[in-house]
Amino acid sequence: MDHFFMLEMCSIWKEVDGTYWFRGRWYIIPEETAAGRQSHNLRRELYRTNDFADIEMESVIRLCYVMSPKEFTKANNEGDDIFLCEYEYDIHWHSFKRLAEIDNGEEGNEEADNDVDWDYGKDSGSDTEEDMEYEEENVNNLPSGPSPAHAVAANSWKGRIFGLNKIGTKKIPGHVRCHKQTELERAKATLLLATLPKSLPCRTKEMEEITAFIKGAICNDQCLGRCLYIHGVPGTGKTMSVLSVMRNLRSEVDAGSIKPYCFVDINGLKLASPENIYRVIYEALSGHRVGWKKALHLLNERFADESKIAKEEIRPCILLIDELDLLVTRNQSVLYNILDWPTKPHSKLIVIGIANTMDLPEKLLPRISSRMGIQRLCFGPYNYQQLQEIISSRLKGIDAFERQAIEFASRKVAAISGDARRALEICRRAAELADYHIKKLASPPDSSSEGKALVGMAEVEAAIQEMFQAPQIQVMKSSSKLSKIFLVAMVHELYQTGMAETTFEKLSVTVSCLCTSNGEKFPGWDTLLRVGCKLGECRIILCEAGAKHRLQKLQLNFPSDDVAFALKDDKELPWLAKYL
């Protein structure tokens, strides 16, 4: 007799010696998690882990079912090997995450699927010690293991393909699969914001500081609670640096040089209300879903109550709160509680807060900033050399950009905001434009000339124009004839009177003047009023409610220069230029 374990098969293959192997994802029972079995765990509850293993097919005993809670309640007749899985358990951080709805749906459908082969391949084998009484009956299942598996062995990564099958994709067409990416396409892909870069250049100093902070806090035997506040303008790599530090630390944990710890990552924007953070923290630490009031009570017990802590050894917890400023409530009690815990003995809590505002601690109540400590880290905007390095490090090995083009883009962005996201977007857009041009030129596909062209200054210039040129100019250029006259009349009025604000009455007089002297037909007050309201809706002009009619006050929302720039050389109405 032995212990049994459960795993989900992900892929199956045949070794050269003829044995079948599969790659599986472990499921564990609540006792195996860091939190242990909790009172709320059901008897047949399992956690899906992110731990994979390659195992020989021979060791599979039989099939069992893992269901979402919803189906578990409905299931009656499926036999004994039914388990319930609601959460995924991260074995590195020891945190819990509820399986997404779509994931649940997928798992549920497995059972409904008639395809026997599929069913076997996907679902899990073996079971846990607890249920030993029925393993005898199912022994016969064992020899049948490899044969159905063989039928689907070629189809590795079944999980993925299954998901696609659901939405109707049967097969990836051959020409797509064989398609070799051109340099430009690879450049586009690597410049996407979602692509995780292999290294983070230009932030080594900050990352070292974060590493030193965390290590200093958790490496000692007695883990003293601390707090770090990271601030900087958007797009300067704050979150990314912290996450990359945490990745490095995790590998050190795996190597055994650091004690294991929990890591909870929360974005303030994703919380329905600031108080919900208690719920999220508690759920991540224990896998137990409770209301926020109860969660606050339990967290207080865990972090602040000395008597309870002495009993069990808790591991250090690192709490990363992105967009910290969103947790500021009216009486700021949420922030107070979170920042008060690290000052308690034995809390073993380390808080890292990230926000844009530099002076957030000073804006908070003094009692909170006193608890926050003095550990600050500033991420300044990137200068152009740094942006250049970031882009080139992403494009390493891909020969798609001219050097000057990259420099131009980074200089332009560094002069305005120093936001790396924007620099990447400009380069990506430039690559897109170049790609588009090439494809259009070689419309009868001439594959030989493809991929040679580099992204040059022209494309970058075009991308910058697109990104920085204000949208209002486009709107003005493409608006109707009458709206153009309306706008020019406003500018004319502004020049004449020097007052930013005018009334509809005065304006309509000017419009009629302009129209009659240039041979246009004056459209009448009603139409003019409608035009004004439309421009107001576009926020090209600011206007009061249309009900005021004659006395409606109007004001340009943009500088008159913008109007002049947009309408100076209008082809439809060339006479507009003389009034600008």
Place this chain on the structure above:
Amino acid sequence: MPSIGAVRSEGSGEIRSGSGSTPQKRRSISGGPISPPSPVKWKSPRRSINGSPKTPSKEIEKDSDAKATRLHKSPMKNLSDSFLDKSKWNPGDSKQMSAAKEALHVSTVPSTVVCREDEQNRIMDFCKACIEHEKAGSLYACGCPGTGKSLSMEKVRRALVDWAGQAGFQPPDLLSINCTSLTNTSEIFSKILEKHQPRKKTKSSTSPLQHLRNIYSKKQQSSGMKMMLIIADELDYLITRDRTVLHDLFMLTTLPFSSCILIGVSNAIDLADRFLPKLQSLNCKPMVVTFRAYSKDQILKILQQRLMALPFPVFQPQALELCARKVGAASGDMRKALSVCRSVLEIVEAELRESINSLSLSSEKGAFDQQTLPALDSLTNQEINIVRVDHMATALSKTFRSPIVDTIQSLPQHQQIILCSAVKLFRGGKKDTTVGELNKSYVDICKSVLVPPIGILELSSMCRVLSDQGLLKLGQAREDKLKRVTLKVDEADIAFALQGIRFFRSCLQ
């Protein structure tokens, strides 16, 4: 049956080595003897998977030992002699370092609270009097953050229980509440009631407050009279719009047979006067104990007292005094002083690491160059066995320095131009302007120096970035263009920060 087990364990035994350590641990479980399932049994796999708490710590110890031996081999060995000689501090030793850090950590409760004896005695006397006469009473302690209020309360609480035991009084019930952790302000009454009648279920018909009032207004059985000490930290979180909760709480102590000793703790000095006018008219205003901000001498004394726990000196006396003077002048916040001291230790640590690195580098480079080594050795030896004044000065400047000039200098060029144009606008004595006006002035500057200006949408988003950095203040308005803009930093700061750039110098003239 056994054959199945064999198959299983064989299968898992052949798990590839590449699959990580976890399956191997599983194998070791599955290879274990057969035993009926028991909770103890289940504990072990968990431990082995997550790493039992002991193993890594041992590894760390080993690691630090290894470090120490490395130090031994390195030319720093003179330092390592001080391992035995405890009178000297060796920051290279991780144990000594962490001991120093722990002594300076906020959460470490010192054995005696110095410099607050006066306040503690007053509170203690009050509590004693209340218990002796079996009389209810209220006290309010106020003071700035980081002046030892909660710490003193904790001490008083402990001392009171001891005293009651010695003096032969019935020890009072203790209830400490931090009002921020209440989900609802009136929850405080149910907590008090719970303490009073731990077993009884509260009836839903009467509210906890009503219930408490009933208890306190009736004469109770003489035996059941037990005083209750309630310490409510951060009392101002109980202030609601109509102030009833705070009021009701204090009114509980005025009832004829009340047994509450209520101690409220908060920052506001005049909370009782402002929010409890009725108590004043009833002539049972709470006694007020004020915790003043620590003076430099007090901070110094507390730091010294905390460091006395260590068998070796860590700081130069002058360094500590510098810290105490600086913090005492700024806020008198003890937490700040402690965190400055801690950051000093980190600076020293970083310096040490650097010197070891450079040392090992140089020893690698010139392994045969025997003469440079002793020189370096003596240098480092001399350098780091105490935290010096200059270390402290670095840490203090890191904490108290205003980063405005650095921030302005590292801004992107266009944002600097915006600041510049704002300065120009406000030259004429104007106090604020709108984003639209600012844009006009910005475009003028851009045109004069032939820089293509950015659009107004971009400009207003940059104004937001500047206000995030604390350089501008943006007012609220429905339209971006009409938002009020004020400069939050001094004009001279901007001029100073930008004086190095000729372009701006001409602009600001």
